[in-house]
Amino acid sequence: MKHLQRMAALAAGLVAAGAIVAAADRIYTLPDPSAELKRLFPQAAAFSPLGGQPLHFKAFAADPKANPSAAPVGIAFWTTDLVPNEHGYHGPIHILVGMDMTGVLTGVIVTYDSEPYGYFSVQPPKFAAQFKGKTIRDPFRVGGDVDAVSRASITINSAARAIRDSSRMVAKQLLPPEVTK
Amino acid sequence: MDPFAETWGEILRPQAVDLTLFAAFLALALVSFFRKSVRLKYVTFIAAVGYLGFWKSTLLSVTDIFRVADLSLPIFKYNLAWYLFAGFAMVSTVLWGRLYCGRICAYGALTQLLDPIVPRKMRVEIPVRIEKHANLIKYGVLAIVLAYFFATRDVGV
Numbered sequence: 001m002k003h004l005q006r007m008a009a010l011a012a013g014l015v016a017a018g019a020i021v022a023a024a025d026r027i028y029t030l031p032d033p034s035a036e037l038k039r040l041f042p043q044a045a046a047f048s049p050l051g052g053q054p055l056h057f058k059a060f061a062a063d064p065k066a067n068p069s070a071a072p073v074g075i076a077f078w079t080t081d082l083v084p085n086e087h088g089y090h091g092p093i094h095i096l097v098g099m100d101m102t103g104v105l106t107g108v109i110v111t112y113d114s115e116p117y118g119y120f121s122v123q124p125p126k127f128a129a130q131f132k133g134k135t136i137r138d139p140f141r142v143g144g145d146v147d148a149v150s151r152a153s154i155t156i157n158s159a160a161r162a163i164r165d166s167s168r169m170v171a172k173q174l175l176p177p178e179v180t181k
Numbered sequence: 182m183d184p185f186a187e188t189w190g191e192i193l194r195p196q197a198v199d200l201t202l203f204a205a206f207l208a209l210a211l212v213s214f215f216r217k218s219v220r221l222k223y224v225t226f227i228a229a230v231g232y233l234g235f236w237k238s239t240l241l242s243v244t245d246i247f248r249v250a251d252l253s254l255p256i257f258k259y260n261l262a263w264y265l266f267a268g269f270a271m272v273s274t275v276l277w278g279r280l281y282c283g284r285i286c287a288y289g290a291l292t293q294l295l296d297p298i299v300p301r302k303m304r305v306e307i308p309v310r311i312e313k314h315a316n317l318i319k320y321g322v323l324a325i326v327l328a329y330f331f332a333t334r335d336v337g338v
Contacts, residue, residue, distance in 0.1 A: 085256065086256060087253050087254065087255055087256070088255070089244070089248070089255070090244060090247060090248055090251070090253055091248075091251060091253040092253075114334070114335075116244050117238070136185075141195065142195070143195070150236070150238075151236075151237070151238035152238075153199075153237075154255055154260060154263060157195075157259060157260075158255065158256075158259075161259065168185045172185075180184060180185075181184070
């Protein structure tokens with residue numbers, strides 16, 4: 001009985017310590033993804049800061065300061081801003097997605113994950129590479145047009161869904177209406 | 182109308198195989214547990230190691246404590262098999278005791294499978310006096326792992 005009480009006290013102490021640490025906010029998203037944006041839109045001359053509703057970056061072919069009426073050539077966004085409730089096996093997977101103005105993905109970059117099996121699922125470059133050229137109308141089905149990874153199905157499914165759902169949300173709100181008709 | 186709206190069929194179809202296999206495995210575990218059949222017990226162990234251990238790599242572990250601590254749970258409708266697994270483990274433990282540890286956990290199944298295989302000569306019998314105290318080590322390890330996680334938020338412990 002005494003032993004049980006000791007264990008219960010230990011568990012309570014750990015939970016309390018955990019709650020205190022959990023209360024502290026932590027932000028893993030890159031504060032300045034300039035290099036990543038350039039990788040998604042190599043031809044772009046300038047990018048807008050993160051802003052708008054939903055949150056996004058605009059990619060411009062020419063500096064918008066010189067030509068303020070120039071239309072963007074593409075849009076980039078964080079999946080964590082668009083679908084914050086989409087969690088993998090442990091927490092959200094931070095993915096920067098680039099999309100042109102016709103709803104075709106120019107690329108995706110996984111910048112952070114806390115998945116126990118992330119090292120063989122979403123971190124290898126071939127995971128991100130398979131999304132380049134996909135359109136918002138593709139199924140993004142793991143085991144179909146997205147490679148399945150045995151033993152990491154929750155992680156892979158979550159990442160593929162996050163890319164699919166956030167791209168469609170952005171397309172519906174920021175691309176010309178005929179793209180999502 | 183949302184052109185990308187998902188139907189329940191589209192949500193359930195990719196999960197159908199996992200849900201079916203998992204329900205079948207749970208049924209096997211329950212039958213072997215309540216019938217107290219030794220043969221079925223070993224069939225369940227082999228299924229636990231092969232299906233849950235090697236194929237699905239699914240078991241309740243300290244990682245699940247991290248998830249609950251962070252309130253970071255997967256979306257229900259896309260992860261039905263995992264919720265069935267976690268829910269079954271909790272409910273069955275409350276109702277029947279060590280059904281999870283004794284039949285379903287792949288690690289437990291592996292050690293129990295080794296039991297009849299490893300020759301008696303190779304075994305080391307630990308005196309009860311030491312074992313009683315050594316039993317506490319696991320709580321110490323758990324405390325260290327949890328403290329490390331809460332301090333660093335690193336799940337790769």
